[in-house]
Amino acid sequence: MIFIKDNLIKNMNEKQIEAIISIEKNLLILAGAGSGKTKVLVNRINWLILKLGVSPKSIMAVTFSNKAAKEIYNRIKKTIKFNINDIWIGTFHSLAYKMLYLHYNKLKKHIQIIGKEEQINLIKNITIKLNIDIKKFPPIKTMYYINNKKNYGLHPKDCVKNIEKDKLFSIYKLYQKKCTKYGYFDFGEILISVNNLLIKNPEILNKYIKQFKHILIDEFQDINNIQYKWIKQIKNKNNKIMIIGDDDQCIYGWRGAETTLIEKIKSDYSNIKIIYLEQNYRSTNNIILAANHLINNNNNRIKKKLWTKKKPGELISLYSAINEEDEAKYITNCIKILKYNGFSLNKCAILYRKNIQSIVIEKILSKNNINYEFLNTIKFYNRKEIKDIISYLRIILNKNDDIAFLRIINTPKRGIGINTINKINEISKKKKKSLWRSLKIILNKNILKKKQNLILKKFIVLINEIKKNIKNLKLYEQVNYVINKTKLLLMYKKKDDFKIRIENLKELIKLTKKFYIKNINKFEILKLFLSHIILNNNNENNNFEKKDSVKLMSIHLSKGLEFDQVFIIGMEEGIFPHYYTLNNKSLEEERRLAYVGITRAKKKLTLTYTKERYLYGIKKKTKPSRFIKEIPLKYIEIINNYKVLL
DNA sequence: TATATCCGGGTTTTT
DNA sequence: CCCGGATATA
Numbered sequence: 001m002i003f004i005k006d007n008l009i010k011n012m013n014e015k016q017i018e019a020i021i022s023i024e025k026n027l028l029i030l031a032g033a034g035s036g037k038t039k040v041l042v043n044r045i046n047w048l049i050l051k052l053g054v055s056p057k058s059i060m061a062v063t064f065s066n067k068a069a070k071e072i073y074n075r076i077k078k079t080i081k082f083n084i085n086d087i088w089i090g091t092f093h094s095l096a097y098k099m100l101y102l103h104y105n106k107l108k109k110h111i112q113i114i115g116k117e118e119q120i121n122l123i124k125n126i127t128i129k130l131n132i133d134i135k136k137f138p139p140i141k142t143m144y145y146i147n148n149k150k151n152y153g154l155h156p157k158d159c160v161k162n163i164e165k166d167k168l169f170s171i172y173k174l175y176q177k178k179c180t181k182y183g184y185f186d187f188g189e190i191l192i193s194v195n196n197l198l199i200k201n202p203e204i205l206n207k208y209i210k211q212f213k214h215i216l217i218d219e220f221q222d223i224n225n226i227q228y229k230w231i232k233q234i235k236n237k238n239n240k241i242m243i244i245g246d247d248d249q250c251i252y253g254w255r256g257a258e259t260t261l262i263e264k265i266k267s268d269y270s271n272i273k274i275i276y277l278e279q280n281y282r283s284t285n286n287i288i289l290a291a292n293h294l295i296n297n298n299n300n301r302i303k304k305k306l307w308t309k310k311k312p313g314e315l316i317s318l319y320s321a322i323n324e325e326d327e328a329k330y331i332t333n334c335i336k337i338l339k340y341n342g343f344s345l346n347k348c349a350i351l352y353r354k355n356i357q358s359i360v361i362e363k364i365l366s367k368n369n370i371n372y373e374f375l376n377t378i379k380f381y382n383r384k385e386i387k388d389i390i391s392y393l394r395i396i397l398n399k400n401d402d403i404a405f406l407r408i409i410n411t412p413k414r415g416i417g418i419n420t421i422n423k424i425n426e427i428s429k430k431k432k433k434s435l436w437r438s439l440k441i442i443l444n445k446n447i448l449k450k451k452q453n454l455i456l457k458k459f460i461v462l463i464n465e466i467k468k469n470i471k472n473l474k475l476y477e478q479v480n481y482v483i484n485k486t487k488l489l490l491m492y493k494k495k496d497d498f499k500i501r502i503e504n505l506k507e508l509i510k511l512t513k514k515f516y517i518k519n520i521n522k523f524e525i526l527k528l529f530l531s532h533i534i535l536n537n538n539n540e541n542n543n544f545e546k547k548d549s550v551k552l553m554s555i556h557l558s559k560g561l562e563f564d565q566v567f568i569i570g571m572e573e574g575i576f577p578h579y580y581t582l583n584n585k586s587l588e589e590e591r592r593l594a595y596v597g598i599t600r601a602k603k604k605l606t607l608t609y610t611k612e613r614y615l616y617g618i619k620k621k622t623k624p625s626r627f628i629k630e631i632p633l634k635y636i637e638i639i640n641n642y643k644v645l646l
Numbered sequence: 647t648a649t650a651t652c653c654g655g656g657t658t659t660t661t
Numbered sequence: 662c663c664c665g666g667a668t669a670t671a
Contacts, residue, residue: 065660093661116659187661222660255659354657377659410647417647535661556658578657593658616656617662 008043008050008079012036019242019275020044023052026272027242028265032306033291033599034282034562037244038068041218042075044242045087048214049080057086058213062231064222066091066536068560072218088212092227093187094535096194101528103197103204110183110398110527113534117382118403119143119186126174129429132167146172150188151256153195153226182400182434191226198233205233213239220245220265224256232268241269247302248295251556251593253586262302280306280599282562284313287601290635295595297630298588306599315637317606318628324357324570327608328364330639331567334606335370335550338565345371347564349551351597353576357569358552371549375557379537385492385501386508390530392482396467397527400434409435412491414459420452462486475525476512555597566601568594571609571625594627 009017019029019040031037045061048054063069069090077084088095097113104111114122123146124139145168149159156173179189198205212234217223220243223231235241247259266272280288288308295301321327335348350361350372358374365372380386388411394404410416428438442448443456466485470478483489483505492501515529551563570576577590598605609624 063660067660091661115661190661219660251658252660254657255661356656413648415647419647537661554658556660559660575657580657614662 008047013279015275015277016040019277020047022273023240026240026269028272028274029242029244029277030274030302030304031244031246031277032280032304033246033249033596034280035277036281037277038071040277041216041244042072044216045076046079054213056083058211059216060088060095060212060214061216062095063091063218068218091535093190096190096230097531097535099194099208100190100197111185111531112183112394112398112401113190113531114184114186114403115381115534115537122178122403123171123175126171126178130170130174132171137167137171142168142171146175147188148256150186150192151224151226153192153229155192182402183398184403188226191230195226195230195233208234209236209239215239215241217241217243220262221247221250221259222252222257223261224258228261235269248592249559249596251559251589251596253589259300276304278304278306280308282602283308283599284310284603286312286315286635287598287605290316290631291595291598293632294591294598294627294630298591300588314604316631316635317639318636319606319608319639321608321610323610324360324613325364327569327610328360330608331361331569332364332368332370336368339370345548345550349553349558349563349565349600350567350569351553351555351558351600352569353555353578355554361552361569365550371547373547373549373551375551375553377557380507381533381537383504385488385504388488389479389482389505389508392466392486393479393526393530395463396470397523399436402435405435409459412487414455416452416455420448423447472522475515475529476509478522478526479509479512555593558600559596562600562602564603566597566604567606567608568597569608571607571628572613572622573625574622576625576627591627
């Protein structure tokens with residue numbers, strides 16, 4: 001039936017080819033782990049452009065992570081040599097921001113994106129301001145409450161009033177009021193605003209509906225309500241959508257992801273064709289079968305069954321350790337043997353539920369001179385020195401940015417303490433003015449001590465001077481100027497982590513040099529740059545493949561990756577599944593996480609658990625994870641002592 | 647205002 | 662056990 005021979009569909013199975021070339025219907029691709037879904041997505045875009053003559057600018061490809069977006073972009077670039085930047089490829093948030101920015105800029109409205117830490121900070125301030133006990137209402141919990149509302153597109157005014165008269169709601173109300181007033185956009189707000197933009201401006205909506213002939217969405221299982229609404233707006237009967245997802249790999253439920261939206265799509269979009277990609281190209285059969293058995297214990301899932309043409313391969317090793325040290329030694333030993341046999345360390349990964357579990361492993365690995373790389377998510381933007389510089393830049397763009405103001409008012413230390421700040425805060429509260437304006441008021445009234453008065457006047461002069469002097473500078477020069485002028489370097493010099501900070505600042509300068517947009521003024525570029533680094537807040541692990549080292553990471557972080565040798569440690573009740581999730585509905589999510597972990601392995605999987613473990617300094621007896629028991633014994637090779645398990 | 651000490655709480659985290 | 666935040670002290 002398919003007679004076209006082409007590189008884009010070479011070596012692909014029939015289902016994959018169908019997913020790449022069919023355009024009569026909307027497509028829902030239910031793609032299991034390792035079934036080649038990224039390849040399908042990339043080749044479909046290539047196909048649309050090269051074979052069907054679809055213009056790059058009428059394609060929108062949405063992903064959840066910048067990493068994925070970049071990967072897709074780079075892979076397309078290999079095949080398509082023209083106008084590739086016209087394709088709208090990006091995360092939900094970055095594409096939504098792009099739409100918003102184009103519009104807001106015309107209205108001269110400023111968008112200040114705020115990250116998690118700033119959100120928490122703001123919530124904390126508000127909680128205190130409302131005389132609500134911070135211990136009873138910890139800001140982080142409040143943030144989850146707010147974000148959850150926003151995941152459903154609900155502003156305070158959209159919440160049901162009689163139910164929502166509690167303290168959390170009152171914090172949310174004030175929080176949202178502040179955000180609106182000062183132009184703060186948390187991540188949820190970007191999506192809500194873009195939705196509202198399209199609702200209120202049919203002409204803009206129509207423009208995008210006409211523009212995007214093809215919408216492709218990856219990792220659809222992780223979509224939340226407001227993201228769904230946005231897509232639904234842009235999609236109408238004339239454009240085609242392709243959705244790829246695997247509900248078994250939904251591990252971000254706590255962030256508003258709803259697997260049920262996959263079901264919803266079937267009823268919302270008629271004329272949708274479902275394609276199952278179930279052939280796995282990654283793992284040996286034992287691993288696949290074990291994974292299938294495990295995930296089958298979940299009740300809420302779309303039934304599918306991974307299969308492979310590969311041989312059974314090695315059995316899954318199960319090691320029962322005395323304690324975490326023994327566990328680490330066993331794994332280190334395994335890796336030593338692999339290394340001795342010429343195995344590249346790059347092909348080994350040690351996965352765990354909690355980052356803290358890596359400590360013992362790291363200790364033993366380095367004792368044995370085995371290179372390893374610990375991957376975590378300490379984000380570039382979250383680094384102190386980056387935030388400090390950025391805060392100065394933010395104040396320069398918008399003096400009423402209270403969050404930035406609070407960050408830099410005494411950084412570097414200039415002798416402004418909590419008392420002075422409180423006084424400024426009081427005026428701000430009374431006059432309903434920003435901290436910057438309140439500061440100016442306070443200086444005119446001689447409320448403060450002479451010393452503080454002088455310091456603060458100097459502060460104002462400093463900010464004004466920076467603003468004046470960087471006006472016509474290039475982006476990297478602007479950043480450089482701020483670094484020097486603010487004397488932040490001197491402050492870092494006193495600490496022993498000075499070297500790392502300098503490295504990070506260099507990295508920042510490097511980023512600014514790469515960031516270039518034609519035909520807009522210098523402050524506008526700065527503005528876009530600041531948004532860019534929050535929205536692309538990821539470590540660039542560009543030497544990930546190059547360095548020969550064992551990779552250590554959480555299972556969450558391993559999603560999308562694959563390794564010949566995978567070790568999953570801490571397979572114990574209370575660790576994995578995590579203590580918090582025992583006996584509630586997120587247990588199924590834990591199981592999906594286990595499924596993700598297992599399916600990372602190409603050739604060999606090793607599971608370990610310990611009989612006792614230090615938890616917060618106390619030695620505790622532990623029991624093997626239920627997930628081990630959910631794998632039939634015939635796929636397992638017991639290294640030692642399985643009795644405990646039975 | 648800046649530093650010293652105590653206390654409690656402690657998953658995962660694509661944006 | 663180890664970190665960050667809140668309180669006590671120089």
